Amino acid sequence: xxxxxxxxxxxxxxxxxxxxxxxxxxxxxxxxxxxxxxxxxxxxxxxxxxxxxxxxxxxxxxxxxxxxxxxxxxxxxxxxxxxxxxxxxxxxxxxxxxxxxxxxxxxxxxxxxxxxxxxxxxxxxxxxxxxxxxxxxxxxxxxxxxxxxxxxxxxxxxxxxxxxxxxxxxxxxxxxxxxxxxxxxxxxxxxxxxxxxxxxxxxxxxxxxxxxxxxxxxxxxxxxxxxxxxxxxxxxxxxx
Amino acid sequence: xxxxxxxxxxxxxxxxxxxxxxxxxxxxxxxxxxxxxxxxxxxxxxxxxxxxxxxxxxxxxxxxxxxxxxxxxxxxxxxxxxxxxxxxxxxxxxxxxxxxxxxxxxxxxxxxxxxxxxxxxxxxxxxxxxxxxxxxxxxxxxxxxxxxxxxxxxxxxxxxxxxxxxxxxxxxxxxxxxxxxxxxxxxxxxxxxxxxxxxxxxxxxxxxxxxxxxxxxxxxxxxxxxxxxxxxxxxxxxxxxxxxxxxxxxxxxxxxxxxxxxxxxxxxxxxxxxxxxxxxxxxxxxxxxxxxxxxxxxxxxxxxxxxxxxxxxxxxxxxxxxxxxxxxxxxxxxxxxxxxxxxxxxxxxxxxxxxxxxxxxxxxxxxxxxxxxxxxxxxxxxxxxxxxxxxxxxxxxxxxxxxxxxxxxxxxxxxxxxxxxxx
Numbered sequence: 001x002x003x004x005x006x007x008x009x010x011x012x013x014x015x016x017x018x019x020x021x022x023x024x025x026x027x028x029x030x031x032x033x034x035x036x037x038x039x040x041x042x043x044x045x046x047x048x049x050x051x052x053x054x055x056x057x058x059x060x061x062x063x064x065x066x067x068x069x070x071x072x073x074x075x076x077x078x079x080x081x082x083x084x085x086x087x088x089x090x091x092x093x094x095x096x097x098x099x100x101x102x103x104x105x106x107x108x109x110x111x112x113x114x115x116x117x118x119x120x121x122x123x124x125x126x127x128x129x130x131x132x133x134x135x136x137x138x139x140x141x142x143x144x145x146x147x148x149x150x151x152x153x154x155x156x157x158x159x160x161x162x163x164x165x166x167x168x169x170x171x172x173x174x175x176x177x178x179x180x181x182x183x184x185x186x187x188x189x190x191x192x193x194x195x196x197x198x199x200x201x202x203x204x205x206x207x208x209x210x211x212x213x214x215x216x217x218x219x220x221x222x223x224x225x226x227x228x229x230x231x232x233x234x235x236x237x238x239x240x
Numbered sequence: 241x242x243x244x245x246x247x248x249x250x251x252x253x254x255x256x257x258x259x260x261x262x263x264x265x266x267x268x269x270x271x272x273x274x275x276x277x278x279x280x281x282x283x284x285x286x287x288x289x290x291x292x293x294x295x296x297x298x299x300x301x302x303x304x305x306x307x308x309x310x311x312x313x314x315x316x317x318x319x320x321x322x323x324x325x326x327x328x329x330x331x332x333x334x335x336x337x338x339x340x341x342x343x344x345x346x347x348x349x350x351x352x353x354x355x356x357x358x359x360x361x362x363x364x365x366x367x368x369x370x371x372x373x374x375x376x377x378x379x380x381x382x383x384x385x386x387x388x389x390x391x392x393x394x395x396x397x398x399x400x401x402x403x404x405x406x407x408x409x410x411x412x413x414x415x416x417x418x419x420x421x422x423x424x425x426x427x428x429x430x431x432x433x434x435x436x437x438x439x440x441x442x443x444x445x446x447x448x449x450x451x452x453x454x455x456x457x458x459x460x461x462x463x464x465x466x467x468x469x470x471x472x473x474x475x476x477x478x479x480x481x482x483x484x485x486x487x488x489x490x491x492x493x494x495x496x497x498x499x500x501x502x503x504x505x506x507x508x509x510x511x512x513x514x515x516x517x518x519x520x521x522x523x524x525x526x527x528x529x530x531x532x533x534x535x536x537x538x539x540x541x542x543x544x545x546x547x548x549x550x551x552x553x554x555x556x557x558x559x560x561x562x563x564x565x566x567x568x569x570x571x572x573x574x575x576x577x578x579x580x581x582x583x584x585x586x587x588x589x590x591x592x593x594x595x596x597x598x599x600x601x602x603x604x605x606x607x608x609x610x611x612x613x614x615x616x617x618x619x620x621x622x623x624x625x626x627x628x629x630x631x632x633x634x635x636x637x638x639x640x641x642x643x644x645x646x647x648x649x650x651x652x653x654x655x656x657x658x659x660x661x662x663x
Contacts, residue, residue: 054562054657075566082564093559093660097250109243110564154563 001063002161002194003028003051008060010046020046021057022217028196028210030161033188035197035208043217045166048198052085052164053077065161082110086155086163090170092147094139094154100146101126101135104153111158125153129183145176152183156193163187165197169204181207248577251549262545263585266639269538270586270632273531274593274624275600280527282605282622284520296513298374298469299486304505310497319494319503323461328489329468337470337482340370344465345453350425352399352446354407362444364424366453374469377447380404381414382433389432389449397422397429398447400437427456470510479511528631535635539582539643546578546647557651558659567652574651578644579637586636590629597623 003026010021020043028034038044049055050062053069062069064084072080087093094103104122113121126135129149139147148168155163165184169177185207187193197208205211211223252259303319329338346365351358371377372384380401389396399407399422404414407422414434421428424446437443453459473479487506488498496503550557557570600622607618 049657052562054655075568078561078564078566081562087562089660093555093562095556095559097254106560107563110560110566110569115243158564 001027002030002032002065003196004061004063005051006061006063008047008050008057008062010043010050010055010057020217021050023060024214024217024219026212026219026222028162028194030194031188031192032210033185033195033197033208034210034212035199035205036212036214037199037202037205038214039200042214044198044200044214047214048164048166048196051162051196052087053081078110082107083158084161086158086160088148088151088155088163088165088168090167092139092144092151092171094147094150096139099136099138100131100142100150103139103150104157107154107158121157122153125157126150128156129153143176144172145179148172148176148180149183152180152187156187162194162196165195167199167201168197169199169201177204244573244576245580247573248580251553251577252581255549258545258548259581262541263581263588265541266535266538266582266636267585267589267592269531269535270589270636271593271596272534273528273632273635274590274628275596276527276531276534277524277628278593278597278622278624279600279619280523281624282600282619284523285620285622286618295374295376295469296509297471297473298467298509299483300507300509301466301486301490302464302505304502306496306500307502308497308500310500311495313495317496319496321463321466321490321504323463325463325490325493326466326468328493329466333485334470334489337472339469339471340374341466341468342368342370342374343450343463344368344371344467345450345459345462346445346464347453347457352403353423354420357407359403359406359444362424362446364453365445365447366450367447368450370469371447371467374467378436380434380436382418382431384433384435385447385449390451393451393455394449395427395429395452396432396449397424398433398435399431400443400445401434402437402439402443404434473510476511476514479508479514483508483511532635535639539639542578542582542640542643543646546574546644547650549577550574550647550651553651554654554659557654558656561654562656562660570652570654571648574648575641575644578648579640582640582643583633583636586632586639590632590636594624594629 005024005026008021008024009019012018012020024047036044036047046055050057051064053064053072056071064080067080069077069080081087094100095106098106101119101122104125105118108118108121123132123135126132129152131146131149131153134142134146134150139150142150148171152163163184168184169180172180181204184195184197188195195208197204199205206225206228209224209226211225213220213223301321303321306313306315306317306319309315323343326341326343328334329341344365344367346363348361348363350362350364351360352362367385368390369385369387372379377384379398381404382398384398385396388394399417401412401414404417405412407417407420408414417431417434420431422431423429429448435447437445470482473482483506484499487501487504490504491498491500494503557565560570561567600619605619605622
């Protein structure tokens with residue numbers, strides 16, 4: 001069991017309390033490709049933040065690779081994020097004044113890997129993403145798809161337990177979206193990377209083997225989607 | 241470290257104008273600090289120059305007039321020091337503390353003639369070999385009075401360098417004068433040395449052996465001044481107590497009240513020197529404080545700019561934290577940036593400050609002013625030493641850290657979810 005959530009509750013308190021997660025039970029095995037679907041306000045982003053150790057929860061337990069993730073200090077949670085989680089964001093979140101390869105290197109920088117080795121590994125990952133020629137380009141010189149591939153390379157470089165992708169195609173056109181989802185699928189199939197994609201697009205969700213539907217802070221149903229027939233659009237078009 | 245520096249370089253390069261403006265404030269602060277300290281040193285050097293003309297562990301005494309009746313004698317009695325008085329210093333409780341003892345008698349109102357050149361109103365000052373050390377007499381040529389001069393009552397003389405210069409028609413080859421003869425009044429003396437005197441014509445002391453003056457003028461056992469050096473005193477209080485002990489002993493020997501401060505005139509150079517050192521350190525401290533306050537505005541500037549930088553880079557810090565930057569990493573990044581800005585521009589300011597001090601030294605330092613008829617340097621060597629430079633370096637690093645720590649803590653506190661949301 002790679003991820004084990006037991007009765008996770010989360011309440012935001014901005015003036016009046018907002019009970020966002022009302023007892024989430026979720027188990028994800030190593031090597032799974034899971035998508036989390038839900039309308040906005042359903043709590044899926046909060047769930048993703050908790051899974052990514054970016055946010056705390058109030059009740060319940062969250063085990064990641066056998067470690068209880070609860071009430072960690074900033075320092076420890078940063079280290080866990082660095083070692084166990086790779087993030088892929090909707091808006092890429094690359095650092096603008098760093099080149100593609102420098103962006104990819106950054107997680108290793110925080111692991112204290114020396115500069116030569118860092119560069120070498122980062123170049124390997126860029127090559128894997130087909131971006132060797134773009135290594136010394138800055139993010140604003142690249143297309144959305146390229147930027148997202150740089151971000152994926154950055155997420156992969158530390159060999160994390162999971163890749164958390166938050167609306168990874170949200171800022172991409174449909175053609176690029178297909179490419180990025182194919183890339184994630186390939187990583188899952190070929191390299192056995194565990195991937196969790198949060199999305200509200202059924203087409204994107206349909207790429208996953210398992211779809212977790214979340215509604216009003218609770219898991220509504222977990223759908224087996226190994227046949228990839230989940231959405232009515234899923235059969236012929238991939239998304240959008 | 242190289243990575244850290246590269247990160248900082250990138251960040252500074254993106255904000256050149258802003259960085260330079262901030263740096264200017266720091267450079268100005270340090271510049272003012274250095275110039276203040278330099279000018280302060282110059283002033284102190286100029287005004288305290290006289291204070292260094294004698295060894296600080298000495299006491300100088302002369303006869304006075306009693307200010308109160310004692311032992312059946314009326315006040316207003318003149319006290320004449322005698323040769324025997326020096327024996328008091330060789331007995332307990334003084335014998336273990338007192339080192340050198342010198343006595344002095346002088347006769348003034350003579351004219352010194354050398355060929356066709358002459359000086360009016362010179363002073364024949366009969367003194368002892370120990371005077372060389374206690375009054376820090378600097379010999380430029382020849383030698384000082386020695387024991388044989390005293391024993392044989394030789395008619396030898398030591399003249400100040402300004403007189404010597406005059407005798408040499410402006411030349412400074414003082415050795416030429418050694419062995420020459422000069423007349424003082426009707427008496428002929430052989431020059432045995434030229435000493436460094438004051439830089440003005442007021443220094444008219446011609447040193448001759450104590451015994452020579454005594455016998456020439458038939459002065460018996462009268463002494464004008466007794467100077468002695470001592471050891472083993474540390475604090476001003478100890479110096480004060482020692483002085484009082486000396487006063488009581490001498491006063492008693494001359495049948496004056498032990499606490500009569502006017503019966504025997506005592507110049508305690510030890511306590512005076514301590515006081516001067518104290519004044520000096522207070523002045524230097526005051527200058528540092530003024531300088532540091534000037535620097536504070538620079539520090540506030542750096543802090544301000546760093547805060548803006550941190551605000552601008554909130555999103556970036558959020559990304560960094562999401563991919564594994566610990567709060568300490570972010571803190572170090574900002575503090576180092578702050579220290580580097582402060583140190584770099586601070587050193588520029590320090591360098592300019594030192595150049596300014598040198599310019600001061602070459603202009604104002606060379607000129608002198610007339611104060612109360614005395615020619616005086618305005619500034620004497622107005623520069624800062626290695627100590628002040630090291631001090632300023634420490635100040636810069638501390639200042640940079642202080643300026644950076646508040647913004648850095650802001651940056652380290654950035655919550656990745658909030659930062660990432662703000663796009």
